[in-house]
Amino acid sequence: MENEAHCKKEIRTPSMDTVLVHGTVPFDPVTGAISTPIYQSSTFRHPGLGRTTGFDYSRGINPTRSELERTMALIEHGKYGLAFASGMGAISTVIKIFKPGDHLIVSEDLYGGTYRLFNEYYAKYGFSFSWIDTSNFNKVQEAIRPETKALFIETPSNPMMKVTDIRRSAELMHRRGGLLIVDNTFLSPYFQNPLDLGADIVVHSGTKYLAGHNDTLAGFIVHSRDEIDEPLRNVQKSEGASLAPFDAWLLIRGIQTLAVRMERHNKNALSVAEWLRTQDRVEKVFYPGFEDHPQHQLSCSQTRGSGGMISFYLKDPADVAVILHSVTVILFAESLGGVQSLITYPLVQTHSAIPEAMRLSAGVNDKLMRLSVGIEDANDIIADLDTAFARCKIEQGKKEKKP
Numbered sequence: 331m332e333n334e335a336h337c338k339k340e341i342r343t344p345s346m347d348t349v350l351v352h353g354t355v356p357f358d359p360v361t362g363a364i365s366t367p368i369y370q371s372s373t374f375r376h377p378g379l380g381r382t383t384g385f386d387y388s389r390g391i392n393p394t395r396s397e398l399e400r401t402m403a404l405i406e407h408g409k410y411g412l413a414f415a416s417g418m419g420a421i422s423t424v425i426k427i428f429k430p431g432d433h434l435i436v437s438e439d440l441y442g443g444t445y446r447l448f449n450e451y452y453a454k455y456g457f458s459f460s461w462i463d464t465s466n467f468n469k470v471q472e473a474i475r476p477e478t479k480a481l482f483i484e485t486p487s488n489p490m491m492k493v494t495d496i497r498r499s500a501e502l503m504h505r506r507g508g509l510l511i512v513d514n515t516f517l518s519p520y521f522q523n524p525l526d527l528g529a530d531i532v533v534h535s536g537t538k539y540l541a542g543h544n545d546t547l548a549g550f551i552v553h554s555r556d557e558i559d560e561p562l563r564n565v566q567k568s569e570g571a572s573l574a575p576f577d578a579w580l581l582i583r584g585i586q587t588l589a590v591r592m593e594r595h596n597k598n599a600l601s602v603a604e605w606l607r608t609q610d611r612v613e614k615v616f617y618p619g620f621e622d623h624p625q626h627q628l629s630c631s632q633t634r635g636s637g638g639m640i641s642f643y644l645k646d647p648a649d650v651a652v653i654l655h656s657v658t659v660i661l662f663a664e665s666l667g668g669v670q671s672l673i674t675y676p677l678v679q680t681h682s683a684i685p686e687a688m689r690l691s692a693g694v695n696d697k698l699m700r701l702s703v704g705i706e707d708a709n710d711i712i713a714d715l716d717t718a719f720a721r722c723k724i725e726q727g728k729k730e731k732k733p
């Protein structure tokens with residue numbers, strides 16, 4: 331009995347915070363190195379004819395990347411992880427498990443680069459896509475066709491922060507013989523694990539929260555389906571968009587601090603979003619952490635936090651340029667999820683590839699700004715916006731004075 335109790339104690343599963351720090355191999359078994367070695371080798375010596383050490387050529391497999399891929403599988407609660415040179419490399423690989431003639435339903439409100447990849451490239455090769463508001467379950471049901479093979483969602487969506495029901499979407503797709511693919515970039519595995527809610531495949535732009543420092547491009551696929559793992563790895567090896575060893579190491583290092591960074595992003599975003607709501611120059615703030623966000627309850631039921639992304643409508647589009655030129659703590663740059671706060675204007679940046687009518691129907695208009703709240707002192711971020719809004723008032727006054 332005593333022994334049994336002891337065994338139970340031994341197999342205690344470590345919490346997410348611990349797993350993030352240690353990965354799957356907390357030290358190098360040969361040298362004891364605490365930091366995962368960077369195997370900066372394109373090729374590996376064969377110990378004999380027809381034999382390998384498990385590694386042969388780094389486009390297909392590399393020890394540093396393998397440790398990162400196993401860690402990603404672990405923290406996304408999947409069986410398999412694959413690491414790519416960018417988020418787009420990962421998304422492009424996922425599509426290749428389908429074939430020409432297949433139909434995919436896709437969130438209309440999603441990263442513009444994904445829209446461009448699907449609509450300008452895969453559509454040419456015989457895939458078809460329906461772009462709809464996937465936060466509206468009836469619309470998803472209506473969009474299903476006999477040849478529908480997958481639903482691809484971002485939740486929360488980019489940039490309007492709409493939340494799609496992962497559980498219901500997965501059930502629906504499974505009933506119809508399709509897959510649910512979730513781009514989990516905005517929340518990271520720290521706040522949301524779509525595979526636990528029924529999703530089949532998770533993709534990430536690892537460039538964002540996972541890397542965390544606005545210094546590395548990376549992408550991931552995580553899943554638990556045996557039948558698609560080999561096909562996905564073959565695409566990874568054949569196309570060569572695999573993540574380089576040094577970048578894999580940067581990702582391992584970034585993931586070690588994901589928990590503390592995500593907590594701070596979340597806390598800061600809530601403070602900034604609440605402050606923005608009190609501002610005269612702001613028409614509306616989109617943040618799923620607000621109790622009056624239309625899908626707040628749903629968000630609470632499938633996430634452990636609301637994340638660091640906020641978008642907002644200004645009352646006057648003329649303020650956009652003034653804000654972008656006035657901010658100094660917040661930087662005017664694309665991307666998101668790093669330690670530095672970044673502000674973007676989706677209309678001409680992240681979502682410029684999306685046709686006007688579709689963009690407007692999704693809510694991406696000339697008044698929309700997107701803010702990736704960093705981990706600086708929240709008071710400094712707010713003071714920076716406050717100064718920018720004051721500047722807007724001065725500029726408006728000057729315009730009104732002109733005859």
Ligand SMILES: Cc1ncc(COP(=O)(O)O)c(C=O)c1O
Pocket residue numbers: 416417418419441443444484488513515516534535536537547548549665
């Ligand atoms: C939600 C989301 N998915 C995917 C991507 C593409 O990732 P990457 O830039 O790493 O290729 C982005 C990029 O901004 C994104 O925001």
